[in-house]
Amino acid sequence: MKKYIFHIDANSAYLSWQAVYDLQHGNAIDLRNISAAIGGDKSKRKGIILAKSLKAKQAGVKTGQPLFEALKVCPELTIVSPNYQLYMKCSDEMTAIIQTFSKKVERFSVDECFMELSCENPIVIAYQIKEYIHKTLGFTVNIGISTNKLLAKMGSELEKPDKIHTMFKEEIMEKMWPLPVNELFMVGRATYKKLTKYGINTIGQLANSDIDFLNQIMKSHGRLIWHYANGLDSSPVKKDNRKIKGIGNSTTTPFDVDDIRYASLFILSLTEMVAIRLRANNMMCHVVHVSYHRASKGGGQGRQRKLITPTDQTNTIYQTALELFKEIWDEGPVRHFGVRVTMLNTANIYQRSIFDEKNLEKKRRLNQNIDLLRVKYGSQTIKRASFIASGINNVNGGVHDNYPMMTSLL
């Protein structure tokens, strides 16, 4: 028997989960059949589109788009606020069903799983999984079958919804190479721009280009995507992939921010949330990343910096984030801020430095006590004076705990 890797991906996950839940509760309208989207809060004009229906997609609604922009392109759009607890439940149930087929299952993100199975006929098994999920949980999935994780994932992305695709090594020339290069896993906006500049527009062109040349222009990332374009990947299906790789929060502002005072308050409020989560996990971070989206022109920027020593201090993270923001901000109006920390280590043992701020231990204890107060009596219990009369929440951003976001590592 041969070993196969399956990639199971829920079709427009949040939207179809919400639609099934609503139908179960007697809602006459199936969100999947109208122009509908999940995301944000319509009344506060806040948030972004997290998932959309096929009809909304045809009208030009895109994932990640701010709500007000989506409503401009599709005024009849029905917007439903996200219910993360429901999505976790759906995700857990989907994983549980997949685990009845194989013991080696890796939850790659909230709506995707990898499964390793040795069998004679993988297509029959895939149909069984697809039908079982549809019958029991009420939503459709796409399944990609191959011999490694990368190709299985590329396979499940082919044609949607409710489809099964194989993507074996001998099929990549026909199925994967004609696709535009930004369809390849790990080719994002910035990489896509770089590649098209050098005339690489399809995955096939990338696969047939010189690896040394890619190494020269993009270092290790260039080598990685060259391997991916050639269908080469040897990463194993990891059974437990719940290790936290980074903690981040972002928020869409209720108004355009063009003043450094407000910008710094938003960054501080996000940093508060990130630092609370960091300390709650008993971790320290080594890298701070800040990003923003412009209000009018679209697009945005991000930058990160490695600290000299790891930290879990709100002030240190905030100062670094603000410094980075000042470096990248073009002083135009901003609509979205994000703060993220990565390279996480345990807070039990950590490196000290002669450049550490004074009374570090005392400050750590202070932060821990503030966290305790906030957990017990709410985030508004104790706040920095700078937030008074600013109209901005002193702690901003939030997502359901234990929520597995997608990672960029296979």
Added chain:
Amino acid sequence: MKILMKSVDMICVSNKDGKISPIKYKFVGKDEQIHIVKINRILERNEERLAGNRMYIYKVMSIINNSQRVYEMKYELATCKWYIYKM
């Protein structure tokens, strides 16, 4: 049958095996009067896990307005709520 999904106050029995059976329920009708309906027979029991949300579905028989009606009720495990599902 039409989907109603109307929540009701229910008296039910949970036996020693954990099997739950509806006995009688109370609801406010269109006339804003309180109606009490007895479940005469349970014809079918099913379970659904749509969107990962477990619900028991009962096909039941009751006398409503002096006529015998067969309809469906739902019990949502996560919230402990009873609904008239289809009638």
